[in-house]
Amino acid sequence: MVQPTPYAYGVNAFLQMPIRVQHSPTICALEPQADENFPKVGSKILDLTEYAVLDWKTKLNENAGKHPVWNINLIKILLGQQNGFDYTKCDITIHFLPRPQTKDEEFVALGITIPNFETGKTNIEIYYLDFQPNWKMVTWWEGNIEYYTYVDEPYYTGNLATDTQLAITIRHEIGHSFGLGHYVVSYERRQNIVKGMEDMPSIMIDTATILGVTHYDITSFDTGEIKSIYGQEGFDTISNEPKRAHLLDTSKPVYLTDDRIKISIDTSKFTNDTLGGLLIIDSNNTLADYLSISKSNSTIYLGSKYNDEKGKYWIEFINPITNEYDYTSFISGTQQTTGTMIQQPATPKVTQGPEDTNIATQTTIQIPSWIKNNAKWWSSDQLGDAEFIQGIQYLIDKGVMVVPKSQPSTSSSDQIPKWIKSNAGWWADDKITDDEFVKGIEYLVSSGIIKLNG
Structure with a gap:
């Protein structure tokens, strides 16, 4: 042998x-x-x-x-x-x-x-x-x-x-x-x-x-x-910065309960000496899985266990030979039928006509309960602004979350006001009502930071 x-x-x-x-x-x-x-x-x-x-x-x-x-x-x-x-x-x-x-x-x-x-x-x-x-x-x-x-x-x-x-x-x-x-x-x-x-x-x-x-x-x-x-002066300076390789991608940022979670890996940059694997990290920053990878497996599908356990997951790759790394993330376990139905009073609408009366209408807003986790992570800077907005935008586009259209704001700023982020944290901790949280989402829609289709 x-x-x-x-x-x-x-x-x-x-x-x-x-x-x-x-x-x-x-x-x-x-x-x-x-x-x-x-x-x-x-x-x-x-x-x-x-x-x-x-x-x-x-x-x-x-x-x-x-x-x-x-x-x-x-x-x-x-x-x-x-x-x-x-x-x-x-x-x-x-x-x-x-x-x-x-x-x-x-x-x-x-x-x-x-x-x-x-x-x-x-x-x-x-x-x-x-x-x-x-x-x-x-x-x-x-x-x-x-x-x-x-x-x-x-x-x-x-x-x-x-x-x-x-x-x-x-x-x-x-x-x-x-x-x-x-x-x-x-x-x-x-x-x-x-x-x-x-x-x-x-x-x-x-x-x-x-x-x-x-x-x-x-x-x-x-x-x-x-x-x-x-360097010689302590941790406050870095003379050898690692490189991000941009190798990983998921097919979408949010997966519904019945979706198949797909990870794509650009293995064209791999060599036969490429070492390492994928770390799957849950919302508690705890190791959920370790997956071996090689030049031959450019697509990995995660099992249904990730659909069953709702939350945010990070996927990370480290190459100990080249000092390269990459990461991406996804949110899993969302159900279209799961959510809190909120009757949100709309702004009174003035109609011009013979009777000229003010008619107040009602709109229905559906918020999936797991969004509270996202709001908590966002308010504590564990989730970036762009990623939070991307997740909300995806849910709106897919009809999982329904937000009424409102009058466009005259403001051209794409900055998210601090009060909205604070509201998200308070809402996640049940310190404010669903209605108050929705006002923040409506502001993001009216300011154009979140866009409604149609």
């Missing part, structure tokens, strides 16, 4: 990660939900996170003298504080879960970093269950030659991960959130590291491949790579 030669990526070098913080970051670490199997895991994991952040800060500021320039702020958010906390101050948010909550139950990892290229925020998920490799030999024939390779099908044991495994994973994922990709070493060197014959040259070696190591450190390779990205 023959083992095929893998693609030759740079050994003893970093892959790329097109994430950048725009200033000295604030990291928010959320205490995990109580786990009856591990009652002390919350305090343990928050302490490990504090040590990890301090380690990064100390290593980056080595030789900086009395005036450190690499500032990192950590906020530990306990369970009782999480509902009313202002998360807009968080640049990086760390969630701790027993295992991934993805729609694909076979997805196994120690942790994952989830950038949101639209908002500039990053989420990290750390999984605290013990994780073990499970290598299996896979064989296949090509002509008269039998090939083989080893495939890892790791699994969770159900036990709590060791402090060392958690400490390495937290430092590793924080490194990703700063813009570091994986550090690639040869198979032989990785084996030496696992056996304790050699120290880890970087905290960014893929943690799933070095399970069992007892010694770890953020090294000069790691801090040097960060300084090659941002």
